[in-house]
Amino acid sequence: MPNFDHYLMQSGWTAGHRAQAHSEARARFERDWYAAQAAEAQRQQQLASYEREYQQWADAQLAYARRYNADIVELTEGVRLRDPDSVVEYFSVALYASTAWPESFPRQVTAAYDSVAGQLVLDWELPAYSVVPEVKSVRYMPGTDQDKETLRPVSQRRALYRKVLAQCVLLVLHELFAADEPGALESVTLNGFVDGHDLTTGRPGHIYLATIMARRSTFLDLHLAQVDAGSCLADALRGQLSARPDQLTPVRPSRRPQEVGNRVVMRGSDEDPDLYEMDPIAFEDLVADLFRAMGMQAVTTQRSNDGGVDVDALDPTPIRGGKIVVQAKRYRNTVPPAAVRDLYGTVQDAGANKGVLVTTSRFGPGSHAFANGKPLELISGTELVDLLHRHGLRGRLGDGTRRTAVHSMPSVPDPRLFSRYKVLGMSWTGSVALDVCALVCRGNRVLSDDHFVYFKNPQTPDGSVRALRATAPDKAAICVSFDGLPDDADRFVLVAAIDPEVNPDADFSGFTDARIRLLDPALTELGRLEVSDGRQHETAVVLGSFHRRSNGDWNFVLGGRGYAGGLEELVQDFGIEVE
Missing domain, CATH: 3.40.1350.10 (Trna Endonuclease; Chain: A, domain 1)
Known part of the structure; x- marks a missing residue:
């Protein structure tokens, strides 16, 4: 802070001007002192704001770490107790986390677990024949300024591909048994496949090129670094490998996951990678x-x-x-x-x-x-x-239960049902009071403030979307004419937020068993759309959105994106400025 003595020393005044100089020094000091006081108050205010933001971030990180660790403990305990879902989850993660499996190779698995026999049964995708390059070498010819390619002999390419497949099977078995610290696996049945066309029917599907049932005790006795992969697979482990995998000559798979009797879990084909957890x-x-x-x-x-x-x-x-x-x-x-x-x-x-x-x-x-x-x-x-x-790529935000992915409608097989006027009735379990709103968007931006339908704006200017009084069993309802939406709109988004006047301290932890009913104008139910459950600390959530396809049909996309800042934070994400 300013020191008045420094202002006196800077004056250098004579005895005749002492009073005037003293007054001027005092004025300069007071001006600078008040300015410094204001700056310090602003600094302290900003510092307090930063500290609050940091504490919120730290609390959120700590809560996430605790939830994550609790999930790990719960999963590990489930594996120890041989719970089928936990075992499949655990070993699927082990395969996906493998650093030995080449990044460019496919990672698709369908799995089930026989808890009585202690056997994991899985179909695992293997690399296609194209993984072995057709070209053996490339040499630059300076005289012609061209590259000369030398092709690999066909017999060599076939042999290399069979060797790669055998190595892949042994690697998957090794990764599974190595991860089995809880001791849940007595044996593993592995069926390796590639995507192709059935040569007898021409239909696309899985072509099985390898199959094996390996017991834990037998596999752990192997010295993998010293074996020939093909001989080990066929002789030591008594597995089967296609004689001509390059021609998709199939083998008959052993026990299939669908034959186990428990819930079959598929990963890698329909589940998008989590962008948060991506390398x-x-x-x-x-x-x-x-x-x-x-x-x-x-x-x-x-x-x-x-x-x-x-x-x-x-x-x-x-x-x-x-x-x-x-x-x-x-x-x-x-x-x-x-x-x-x-x-x-x-x-x-x-x-x-x-x-x-x-x-x-x-x-x-x-x-x-x-x-x-x-x-x-x-x-x-x-x-x-x-x-x-x-653009045909894959990605989601958050865990699989709340991922953004296109879901088919169980009771509505034809997306052309989204025409004329439809009523979307929303219901959920729990006493929490919610405001259900709708946004007419292009991409992730609302067309205008008037295209945000909520309690203060009950309908869009053209009337294509409007709020309705809900009838049981629904707790909220929105009426929408998909054919009547503006031509430049390609998304219709449904959101929900805690009513701060009714439940000022509530969050979405009390929001469960939520669903959207698709009704015709006579309120006859045409189908249902499931909605993800809520989470603690979230006060607003995107329930889902309808996307216009290139042919004019509409698909429903499950939402699940949550916001701790309520409806205000949510609508800001869609381009609405909140005063």
């Missing part, structure tokens, strides 16, 4: 794949000295195209405005036409305000998932 390099590769799927040239940069750029993209479109620098951030919390400012600096330094910041999280008002009018584009997590699905 950072894999996440950057996925973002680069997305830009390539959108018709651009894109490559990931080196991990060091990348200048703040994760993906370099080039849009070949004339006039509006050009160089694009991309940053990919796997965040769970809101991206700070500083990251957006840094991206703008990178765009200028790189001489790029545009900068794109892709995140698994969201952006606050400060980030959108800074990006406004600049060659920057901000893609939030929900927008990223939507873009991935639109």
Whole structure:
């Protein structure tokens, strides 16, 4: 803080001007003192705000760690007790976490567990014949400035492929038995398959190229580093390997997961990877794949000295195209405005036409305000998932029970039922009071504030969406004309939020057994859509959304994205400014 003595010393006044100089020094001191007081008060206020934000973040991280550890303990105990679901989950994770299984190889499994026999039964996808390159070597010919390829002999390629398949089977068995610390596996039945077409019927399906039933005691006696994979599989373990896997000559699989009698779990085909848990390099590769799927040239940069750029993209479109620098951030919390400012600096330094910041999280008002009018584009997590699905790629936010993925409607086989006027009735278990709202969007942005239907705006300007009084068993209802939605709308989103006046201290932990009933104008039920349960500390959630397909039909996409900041935070994610 300012010291008045310093102001007196700076004056250098004479005896005749002592009183005037003293008064001027006092005025300067008081001006600076009040300014310093105000600055200090602002600093303390900002510091307190930062401390609150940090504490909220730390509490959330600690709660997540405790939930995660509790889940691990529960899962391990389930494996020890030979609970089928726990055993399948545990060993599926072991296979997916394997660092020995090549990253480029498929990871698709269907599994079940026989708790009486202590046997894990699984179908596991093997690499296709193309994994063995047709070209053996490439030599540059300086005289003709061309590359000369030498093809691998067909017999050698076939032999190598059989060897790869045998090694894959042994590797999967090794990973399973090595992970069996709880001692749940007495044996493993493994059927290895590739996707192909049945040569007798022409229909697509699984072609089984290997099958084996390996007992734990027998397998652990092997010295895998010294064996010939094919001989070990066929002779020591008495398994079967296709004689001509290159021609998809099948073998008859042993016991199948569907024959066990317990619930069969499939992973890898329909379940999208969790973007939150994805390896950072894999996440950057996925973002680069997305830009390539959108018709651009894109490559990931080196991990060091990348200048703040994760993906370099080039849009070949004339006039509006050009160089694009991309940053990919796997965040769970809101991206700070500083990251957006840094991206703008990178765009200028790189001489790029545009900068794109892709995140698994969201952006606050400060980030959108800074990006406004600049060659920057901000893609939030929900927008990223939507873009991935639109371009044939896969990704979700959060655990599998709340993933964003297209679900078929059990009772509504034909999406053309989404026409004319339909009533969406919503019900749930629990006494928590909710406001159910709807947003008419293009992508992840609402068309306008008037297209946000809630208690203060009960219908859209054209009347295509309006709130209704619910009739039992529904607790809320929305009427929508899918055919009447604006032409530029491709998403119709249903959301719910805690009513702060009725339940000021409630959260979505009391929101269970939720569903949406699709009703015709006469309130006859046409089908039901299941909705994910709520979570503790969340006060608003996206129930789900209807996506317009290219042929004009609509598909339902399960939501589950939760918000701790209530309806205000949720609608900000859809581009609505809250005053």
